[in-house]
Amino acid sequence: MIRVQQENFDIGAEIAALTDGRTDIGAIVSFTGTVRDQHGAVTEMTLEHYPGMTEAELQRIEAQANSRWPLQASLIVHRTGALKPGDNIVLVLTASEHREAAFDAAQFFMDYLKTSAPFWKRETGPDGSKWVEAKAGDETAAGRWSTGKNAAE
Amino acid sequence: MIRVQQENFDIGAEIAALTDGRTDIGAIVSFTGTVRDQHGAVTEMTLEHYPGMTEAELQRIEAQANSRWPLQASLIVHRTGALKPGDNIVLVLTASEHREAAFDAAQFFMDYLKTSAPFWKRETGPDGSKWVEAKAGDETAAGRWSTGKNAAE
Amino acid sequence: MRLLYFAWVKEKTGVAAEDVTLPESVATVAELIAWLKTRGPEFANAFDQAEVIRTAIDQAHVHQDAKIGEAREIAFFPPVTGG
Amino acid sequence: MRLLYFAWVKEKTGVAAEDVTLPESVATVAELIAWLKTRGPEFANAFDQAEVIRTAIDQAHVHQDAKIGEAREIAFFPPVTGG
Numbered sequence: 001m002i003r004v005q006q007e008n009f010d011i012g013a014e015i016a017a018l019t020d021g022r023t024d025i026g027a028i029v030s031f032t033g034t035v036r037d038q039h040g041a042v043t044e045m046t047l048e049h050y051p052g053m054t055e056a057e058l059q060r061i062e063a064q065a066n067s068r069w070p071l072q073a074s075l076i077v078h079r080t081g082a083l084k085p086g087d088n089i090v091l092v093l094t095a096s097e098h099r100e101a102a103f104d105a106a107q108f109f110m111d112y113l114k115t116s117a118p119f120w121k122r123e124t125g126p127d128g129s130k131w132v133e134a135k136a137g138d139e140t141a142a143g144r145w146s147t148g149k150n151a152a153e
Numbered sequence: 154m155i156r157v158q159q160e161n162f163d164i165g166a167e168i169a170a171l172t173d174g175r176t177d178i179g180a181i182v183s184f185t186g187t188v189r190d191q192h193g194a195v196t197e198m199t200l201e202h203y204p205g206m207t208e209a210e211l212q213r214i215e216a217q218a219n220s221r222w223p224l225q226a227s228l229i230v231h232r233t234g235a236l237k238p239g240d241n242i243v244l245v246l247t248a249s250e251h252r253e254a255a256f257d258a259a260q261f262f263m264d265y266l267k268t269s270a271p272f273w274k275r276e277t278g279p280d281g282s283k284w285v286e287a288k289a290g291d292e293t294a295a296g297r298w299s300t301g302k303n304a305a306e
Numbered sequence: 307m308r309l310l311y312f313a314w315v316k317e318k319t320g321v322a323a324e325d326v327t328l329p330e331s332v333a334t335v336a337e338l339i340a341w342l343k344t345r346g347p348e349f350a351n352a353f354d355q356a357e358v359i360r361t362a363i364d365q366a367h368v369h370q371d372a373k374i375g376e377a378r379e380i381a382f383f384p385p386v387t388g389g
Numbered sequence: 390m391r392l393l394y395f396a397w398v399k400e401k402t403g404v405a406a407e408d409v410t411l412p413e414s415v416a417t418v419a420e421l422i423a424w425l426k427t428r429g430p431e432f433a434n435a436f437d438q439a440e441v442i443r444t445a446i447d448q449a450h451v452h453q454d455a456k457i458g459e460a461r462e463i464a465f466f467p468p469v470t471g472g
Contacts (some may be wrong), residue, residue: 012165
């Protein structure tokens with residue numbers, strides 16, 4: 001499942017919604033991304049996105065992960081709009097029988113979110129406001145999933 | 154922080170306790186291990202442990218992870234006693250500025266928990282009761298952290 | 307055809323979305339960018355470093371050598387920074 | 390010296406914990422295991438495949454060639470299966 005929303009999310013409630021009452025799951029991984037104040041340099045973060053394409057990309061990422069790893073459940077929630085330091089930005093949940101698949105799929109989700117989902121962050125601080133620049137390391141991280149690495153390794 | 158307990162844990166509350174009010178954290182990873190019924194083969198799981206050594210090993214694992222990755226916070230909670238399919242067994246939380254350290258440290262925690270913390274699982278099902286055998290793959294997984302791999306890779 | 311601009315591409319062009327009729331000579335994304343740069347100093351500035359800009363045709367990422375074909379919607383934006 | 394047994398090692402020996410005085414000839418974990426096997430069929434059976442059994446001296450993992458020295462507590466158990 002994927003959701004794009006302005007509102008905050010409740011990690012515990014999202015995990016419960018995905019896993020409660022199930023006895024076939026052995027491993028649940030959550031990743032939560034939050035706004036850092038960067039030692040006072042950031043007082044606000046605004047997330048712009050491309051409605052329509054965002055949902056299409058998140059669904060594509062989730063479908064890819066599900067075709068690659070045996071996931072019992074997965075969820076991506078990404079916020080948009082104005083956020084403050086400490087606020088949640090993104091939640092990724094993966095559930096599988098074994099921990100390797102759950103960890104790998106969660107990292108795959110995050111690497112592709114960072115390089116293909118059309119979100120843009122703008123940070124505001126005491127010195128004004130600027131668009132966050134993409135990190136070369138994120139492309140590198142996403143690239144590692146193209147080399148045939150999978151849950152069995 | 155580490156805890157060994159019979160009671161269940163609340164993932165959302167544990168994450169909140171570790172991260173609420175903080176603006177220096179960018180990435181929070183949780184791993185939850187749960188009891189699988191293995192298609193009806195398991196109706197109960199009992200976790201025995203070595204009181205004293207368990208706590209010492211968990212603290213050692215946490216200290217190693219903290220010396221290896223820049224973690225802002227971490228937590229290991231492991232349950233003991235009688236559990237049912239679907240029940241939580243173990244919770245690992247890691248919080249860092251960046252996702253790589255949080256993911257790597259959480260996997261390191263789990264790999265070492267699986268190979269060095271003195272817990273033993275006994276599964277009961279329709280055919281009786283047996284001690285779970287250790288998996289060779291867990292030793293292999295733990296071994297990968299000895300090769301100099303770290304968060305910067 | 308509908309054109310969309312996001313993040314600093316939108317700020318530099320001063321346009322979020324517009325409907326345009328392309329010259330028949332424009333067949334690829336690279337040619338579309340070259341044409342957009344002739345539409346005024348804001349566009350020339352926004353697409354000055356065209357190699358940095360990412361493009362989506364009908365909400366799917368494409369390279370700049372992609373053919374425009376029957377596209378309904380083309381979007382220009384900086385490398386993404388979500389997650 | 391206190392000896393502890395866990396999981397199926399405890400079930401096979403029938404003992405969870407005991408205090409013993411070791412013969413002076415026992416200096417290493419391997420020698421301790423060899424001595425334990427002489428204490429009766431339950432112990433001989435429990436330690437039959439000694440290479441599978443893990444040992445901790447004073448709550449720290451050791452190999453079977455480890456010297457016992459001034460150990461206060463030695464524990465025997467199967468490979469761990471928690472997490």
